Amino acid sequence: MPHEAISVFDMFKIGVGPSSSHTLGPWRASQRFTRTLQKKNLLLPTRSVKVLLYGSLAKTGKGHGTDIAVLMGLCGEDPVTIDVNSITSKVQQIESEKKLMLNGKKQVDVEVQFLMRESLPFHPNGLSFIATCENGVEEIETFYSIGGGFVVKENEDASGAQEVDLPFPIDTADDLMHWCMKTGLSINEVVMENENTWRSESETREGVLKIWQTMKECMYRGCHSKGELPGGLHVRRRAFDLNKKLIQHNNYNDYESWTNTITHGGNSFQYILDWVSCFALAVNEENASFGRVVTAPTNGAAGVIPAVLQYFIAFCNGNDEDKIIRFLLTASEIGSIFKKESTISAAMGGCQAEIGVSSSMAAAALTESLGGTQRQALMAAEISMEHHLGMTCDPIGGLVQIPCIERNTMGAIKAITASQLALQSTPDFARVSLDKVIKTMWDTAKDMNTKYKETAEGGLALNIPLGLKEC
Ligand code: SF4
Structure with a gap:
């Protein structure tokens, strides 16, 4: 079992407010999902993307900007480099058209649902992405935002353990x-x-x-x-x-x-x-x-x-x-x-x-x-x-x-x-x-x-x- 090694740059991450678990984490999750689509050559065939927010992400996601974060991530924006003054106008345009440019490459329909009464058993901050292609094929991934901007994918090791041998391993x-x-x-x-x-x-x-x-x-x-x-x-x-x-x-x-x-x-x-x-x-x-x-x-x-x-x-x-x-x-x-x-x-x-x-x-x-x-x-x-x-x-x-x-x-x-x-x-x-x-x-x-x-x-x-x- 690899030792959980956490770097100073895991604890201190540059991002966008207001929440690491409800904004930064979901943003990162949506970037990871976009990367999956890219890797599987599904970016261009995708017709629509639906994002389901569960548990705490649904209940406080509006106030914490979770919807904004996932939309920005799907557009291919990065929380470290995005011009924070451009976020509001970008989101307003997406919300009025109900469409976005997936990873900046393909215009797709988009919908974010807040499932107030549903929670996933693994962690209260769950979110799923469903991409539907022109031929009806679906790509689905579920992530958990486990705090501090850390994200794990369904069935991934929740500790986010990194395979490194530190000279001074420290758990306690x-x-x-x-x-x-x-x-x-x-x-x-x-x-x-x-x-x-x-x-x-x-x-x-x-x-x-x-x-x-x-x-x-x-x-x-x-x-x-x-x-x-x-x-x-x-x-x-x-x-x-x-x-x-x-x-x-x-x-x-x-x-x-x-x-x-x-x-x-x-x-x-x-x-x-x-x-x-x-x-x-x-x-x-x-x-x-x-x-x-x-x-x-x-x-x-x-x-x-x-x-x-x-x-x-x-x-x-x-x-x-x-x-x-x-x-x-x-x-x-x-x-x-x-x-x-x-x-x-x-x-x-x-x-x-x-x-x-x-x-x-x-x-x-x-x-x-x-x-x-x-x-x-x-x-x-x-x-x-x-x-x-x-x-x-x-x-x-x-x-x-x-x-x-x-x-x-x-x-x-x-x-x-x-x-x-x-x-x-x-x-x-x-x-x-x-x-x-x-x-x-x-x-x-x-x-x-x-x-x-x-x-x-x-x-x-x-x-x-x-x-x-x-x-
Ligand atoms: S833990 Fe809750 S109450 Fe405390 S700062 Fe974060 S959102 Fe506010």
């Missing part, structure tokens, strides 16, 4: 600690050694910096975009006003000068707290607007890690490429342990699997970046998740806006608090290990009522229907 936090103790390497150094299996160190560094570039562009854009978010909930963007208020009358013209201004603008608790919230709000407002984001480990939770990393850069002397790379490597390892031992899918585990995991990833990365030991870093990850256990997923109207956007601010602040707690503690006295809290999270996920797992059938989603404003 104990495994990670074992390698750190045995080699004397820090967490990020262990991760880099493993990454060297896939590519050269310079390629990894370049890729990780590209991830950060995308994160910071997203954050900067979010701080400078105003208006209302799409979807009908009439949520007003807040990062714009908060940024304006905090930056006062200081001049800046790009990310670097903006960060410099932030660093020198104050150091009170309230000032720093407001900025961390602003960073997280900005990313997730962009995410809710179908903007370009990085899954970290999901889109709904995409703001936590950039917010904590930007906090480290602006307020903890972290503006250095090496430090940024180390931060993201450590964060990715914690996320991959959660994926292997539990889940990063809200449809499987509620919001603890998204915001909880991202906060835990950020907490460990910040702790190591601030000079904490490997054990303190894992302790921080544990503390952060411990205080997200049981958190439900109940997005109003199925949109990744309320409670999602504010929840990223909470995840970021909890990560910083967890990091400080760990840095001020002796891990020898900790009673709960990271592995035990991950097991508890998974047990809680299994016990959680389905209505709290990204169905918009419980919690806030039930009490605040779409279109109504809470006073």
Whole structure:
């Protein structure tokens, strides 16, 4: 049985908002289906394509843009390279004509069905593609979007295990600690050694910096975009006003000068707290607007890690490429342990699997970046998740806006608090290990009522229907 090997670029994927499981995953699935048609020479003979969305993809797919994602994927568009400003007009044209250019080559009829009452047994995020050819022959494939943009095809190994032999195979936090103790390497150094299996160190560094570039562009854009978010909930963007208020009358013209201004603008608790919230709000407002984001480990939770990393850069002397790379490597390892031992899918585990995991990833990365030991870093990850256990997923109207956007601010602040707690503690006295809290999270996920797992059938989603404003 191959060891499940997850790279930093599996955990951090550049894509389009608002959801990794409901947008990016289905987009990837539809690209895979299109590739199958191409491989079997069925692109040109295809007359129509029908997409069936099941379970959580049906229930919250409208708000999460699942239909938009599959249509874009069928057109041959890629979430990494598409001009996000072109998506709305493309989708409007497809919806009015009920036709699209399959992989940019053949015009076909298209239909997306939301099967609200049907769910596939393997995973709540199932979707099937049915292509019908001119001669009546059908090509059918079913996929599951298992969280964080990961996709598996029916009957494929759900772990997505890759056939590579890593120098330091890691499934659990104990495994990670074992390698750190045995080699004397820090967490990020262990991760880099493993990454060297896939590519050269310079390629990894370049890729990780590209991830950060995308994160910071997203954050900067979010701080400078105003208006209302799409979807009908009439949520007003807040990062714009908060940024304006905090930056006062200081001049800046790009990310670097903006960060410099932030660093020198104050150091009170309230000032720093407001900025961390602003960073997280900005990313997730962009995410809710179908903007370009990085899954970290999901889109709904995409703001936590950039917010904590930007906090480290602006307020903890972290503006250095090496430090940024180390931060993201450590964060990715914690996320991959959660994926292997539990889940990063809200449809499987509620919001603890998204915001909880991202906060835990950020907490460990910040702790190591601030000079904490490997054990303190894992302790921080544990503390952060411990205080997200049981958190439900109940997005109003199925949109990744309320409670999602504010929840990223909470995840970021909890990560910083967890990091400080760990840095001020002796891990020898900790009673709960990271592995035990991950097991508890998974047990809680299994016990959680389905209505709290990204169905918009419980919690806030039930009490605040779409279109109504809470006073
Ligand atoms: S409530 Fe949490 S898990 Fe659910 S969509 Fe929002 S951020 Fe994601």
